[in-house]
């Protein structure tokens with residue numbers, strides 16, 4: 001007999017206010033989701049019981065259906081670490097569910113990665129393959145709306161010349 005039968009733990013949807021740090025971070029990441037994939041409903045948090053008695057619940061960033069992918073959020077995350085952790089978890093869930101890169105840099109068409117810029121968690125893009133088109137930080141996490149505003153190429157170009 002198998003000494004440890006496989007558990008089928010029941011997940012539960014986390015109520016607002018249970019994990020204030022995660023709530024706050026997820027609200028920021030959901031802004032980016034709404035800006036880039038407006039047809040998607042906001043992501044939410046679900047929790048599974050810990051594997052061991054007395055262990056913390058495992059909290060995941062999920063779609064409303066309960067679908068998620070990737071590791072649980074790190075329970076020991078600090079206020080500063082919450083946003084990058086939630087952004088990465090959201091990215092794993094969205095990418096795996098939709099089978100497409102997310103979020104995508106509109107300049108290069110590449111999936112971006114969580115990074116830090118001047119102390120702010122940001123979306124980083126590897127840049128183009130041509131010289132002079134280096135890796136760059138696109139926006140702070142939560143500010144993709146700004147980056148997705150309709151382009152005004154003329155105005156921008158004039159400014160640069």
Ligand SMILES: [Zn+2]
Nearest residue numbers: 105107108125
């Ligand atoms: Zn780019």
